[in-house]
Amino acid sequence: MILLLAVQQPGGPHSAREDRTRVPWSGPTTPPALPVATGAPSTRAPHPVVPPASRKGEHPAGTVCRGGRCQHSAADGGRRAVWQEVAVERRQRPASCRDRARYAFDRTLARSTGTLLGWLAVCCLAVVVPVSTLLVWTDPQAPRSLSERLVAVWRTSAETLRLGGITGAPLRMLLSVVLGLIALLCVSTLVGVVTTGLGDRLEELRRGRSTVLERGHAVVLGWSDQVFTVVGELVAAQSARSRGVVAVLADRDSTEMAAALHTALGATGGVRIVCRSGSPADPDALALLTPSAADSVLVMPSDDDNADLEVIRVLLALRALLGAQAGPPVVAAVRDERHLTAARLAAGPRGTVLETEATTARLLVQAARNPGLVAALRDLLDLAGAEFHVVDEPEAEGLEFGEIALRYASACPIGLLLPDGRALLTPAARTRCGPGDRLIVVAPDERPERAAAPDAHVDAGVMAPADAVPGQPARFLLLGWNSRAPLVTDLLSRTVRPGSVLDVVTGPRTAPDASRLVGRPGGGRLTATHRTGxxxxxxxAAGLDLFRYDCVIVLGPDAEAVSFGPDDQTLLTLLTLRSCEEEAGRPLPVVAELSDHRSRALAPLGPRSAAVVRAELTALVMARISHAPALASLFEELFASRGGALALRPASRYVLPGREASFATVVVAALGRGECAIGYRAHAPHGTDRPGDVRLAPRKSERRVWSAGDEVLVVAPPDIPVVSPPDDERSSPGGRRTLPGMRGEERVGTDDSPASGPPLD
Structure with a gap:
């Protein structure tokens, strides 16, 4: 028995909306009394119609509001009680026949497999038999007698169910049915076995646990944001092969990795990307990629805090699988310099280990000293267009480097690779190529084109005089602080000209670390100051007088030190600097460090600004070394803290402004200053502030009118003496920082010097 209580508010007509949506109460003001439970059963009374609630902000008819407070809480409580009782009644109403039938069917299916088969047979017969009967009875050629028609129905049903359809004695028909059921059971079992096997195989493939049986493929171990850059370069390198393969192993789902790589890289030009799941530090998982048959193996540091230790474990797993001396060349990277020696010991003699943090800091410093160098360096390191090559040229033996520089139509020699593996960059023009020496060139391909007449395009009359122009001290502004900031300040203090200034502005959180480091002596070259802002x-930003600085360096916080994205603060800072540029109407040289390559498209960079993606340069270098291991010593020279290497110089340093000259003339003029010209960048087009792209390895015969705003990209020796590094770093006799495997000193060729070999004592 259910007791329903309702309150009917007196008075007041309903609203028009209520009249359209509800049936108004037509009875008396007081609802009829409901029967009360007694000893005898009572008849359920119909539910009273409750006055409907009005729209939000309105009140039921007949209520009065005073003082902004509603005085009809009793009516609302009664209405809620009514609907609660209605809900209780609905839950207690008897189940319908449909619900009981569904419950009985579900309970029957849950009993056993035999019950499921029985229901399947009943459902099939319930459909096949009536349809077969209809087909027989509507057939004009069907037999006329009932028995013959029933036999026809049996035959049609049996053929449909693959039961044979044999007629005759009942025993004969029964045996036919049994035989058909046995055949159906065998076929079904076979289909189930095949389906299960295929499903297990597909599941194994989805998990990435099958062995890659390839030869000459590239192997990538680990996963990070830079894996897309590495795999993209490896795909470009493998495209020259008929069946190029790039195999990736990481502790992730293989289908997710494959989908991410194909989405980021798009069409791969026939090169297959194979992904396998497993820990790269597990030798059994490494064996899935068959690294012993690969051309190269790359070990990527992850984004975790223990990335360096994981890289060392992977290198040890490779050593355990392949041995210390055997296997393909291995290229790895670590973040912290403290783990560099251990990683190189684990990699063995065939391994090359790079340092991500230091490489990023060096690129930031070089870009700060040479605005526009970031894009040129990225073009040099990728496999599109001109890049570094090592060329075997037996005919160059005995020739002077000045003759070799003009020997090729579109290749630009920059040094020699000695037989012991050392790279000799920017040798003197009269240094001779010795036995076993190979050429290091910047060229579109590995087989550079010879020049028909090397000296025909050189015009000595338009060369600028070789007067030494002393460089000016520079002013730098460093915005932000992270773990790479000490490396940046240290490199600046050892490579800038005396009298240079570095102003550091950091937030309050990193102010103590920045002030302690800035307060250290800078060797007399760099004066550093710190402020909090x-x-x-x-x-x-407007109070910093930004346009008095030669370059502004923007660093973002470390990812583990903030709860938001590490590039978010950098993007906000760049947005502020960009607004200052627009207000002043002047371009501002800015070099920003980003952690995610996807943030580069979002960065509001000005016409003289550049973004350095952390670890992207290391990823490009790893891909180049895996493709050509002989380039390892070259990159150690380019990215060592030597103060020189790549630089953009004014074109007026080599040719007279406003005069027409060939690029061969620029090459000869650069050789006279101990530099190797490898390209140029034209001045900004008329009406724009953004300079053009760097043109690498142009043809020597290309002629153009050189303006004062043009720049020449050169590989140059240190323009100033480099301050000795701290005691914890290896030093070479020349005072420059020497990485393991890097040559100790340069060989400078003269008329009396030997053709090749180690430097004379």
Whole structure:
């Protein structure tokens, strides 16, 4: 028995909306009394119609509101009680026949497999038999007698169910049915076995646990944001093969890895990307990629805090699988310099280990000293267009480097690779190529084109005089602080000209670390100051007098030190700097460090700004070394803290402004200053502030009118003496920092020097 209580508010007509949606109460003001439970059963009374609630903000008819407070809480409580009782009644109403039938069917299916087969047979017969009967009875050629028609129905049903359809004695028909059921059971079992086997195989493939039986493929171990850059370069390198394969092993789902790589890289030009799941530090998982038959193996550091230790474990797993001396060349990278020696010991003699943090810091410093160098260096390291090559040229033996520089139509020699593996960059023009020496060139391909007449395009009359122009001290502004900031300040203090200034502005959180480091002596070359400020506030940025600096370096916080994205603060700072540029109408040289390559498209960079993606340069170098291991010593020279290497110089340093000259003339003029010209960048087009792209390895015969705003990309020796590094770093006799495997000193060729070999004592 259910007791329903309702309150009917007196008075007041309903609203028009209520009249359209509800049936108004037509009875008396007081609802009829409901029967009360007694000893005898009572008849259920119909539910009273409750006055409907009005729209939000309105009140039921007949209520009065005073003082902004509704005085009809009793009516609302009664209405809620009514609907609660209705809900209780609905839950207690008897189940319908449909619900009981569904429950009985579900309970029957849950009993056993035989019950399921029985229901399947009943359902099939319930459909096949009536349809067969209809087909027989509507057939004009069907037999007329009932018995013959029933036999026809049996035959049609049996053929449909593959039961044979044999007629005759009942025993004969029964045996036919049994035989058909046995055949159906065998076929079904076979289909089930095949389906299960295929499903297990597909599941194994989805998990990435099958062995890659390839030869000459590239192996990538680990996963990070830079895996897309590495795999993209490896795909470009493998495209020259008829069946190029790039195999990736990481502790992730193989289908997710494959989908991410194909989405990021798009069409791979016939090169297959194979992904396998497993820990790269497990030798059994490594064996899935058959690394012993690979051309190269690359070990990527992850984004975790223990990335370096994981790289060392992977290198040890490779050593355990392949041995210390055997196997393909291995290229790895670590973040912290403290783990560099251990990683190189684990990699063995065939391994090359790079340092991500230091390489990024060196690129930031080089870009700060040479605005526009980032894009040129990225073009040099990827496999599109001109890049570094090592060329075997037996005919160059005995020739002077000055003759070799003009020997090729579109290749630019920059040094020699000695037989012991050392790279000799920017040798003197009269240094001779010795036995076993190979050429290091910047060229579109590995087989550079010879020049028909090497000296025909050189015009000595338009060369600029070789007067030494002393460089000026520079001013730098460093915005932000992270773990690479000490490396940046240390490199600047050892490579800038005396009298240079570095102003550091950091937030309050990193101010103590920055002030302690800035307070250290800088060797007399660099004067560093520190102040605390909010980097994203335009008024504070305007008070820094930004346009008196030669370059502004923007660093983002470390990812583990903030709860938001590490590039978020960098993007806000760049947005503030960009607004200052637009207000002043002047371009501002800015070099920003980003952690995610996807943030580069979002960065509001000005016409003279560049973004350095952390670890992207290391990823490109790893891909180049895996393709050509002989280039390892070259990159050690380019990215050592030597103060020189790549630089953009004014074209007026080599040719007279406003005069027409060939690129061969620029090459000869650069050789006279101990530099190797490898390209140029034209000045900004008329009406724009953004300079053009760097043109690498142009033809020597190319002629153009050189303006004062043009720049020449050169590989140069250190323009100033480099301060000795701290005691914890290896030093070479020349005072420059020497990485393991890097040559100790340069060989400078003269008329009396030997053709090749180690430097004379």
């Amino acid at each position: 909010e980097l994203t506030r335009p008024e504070q």
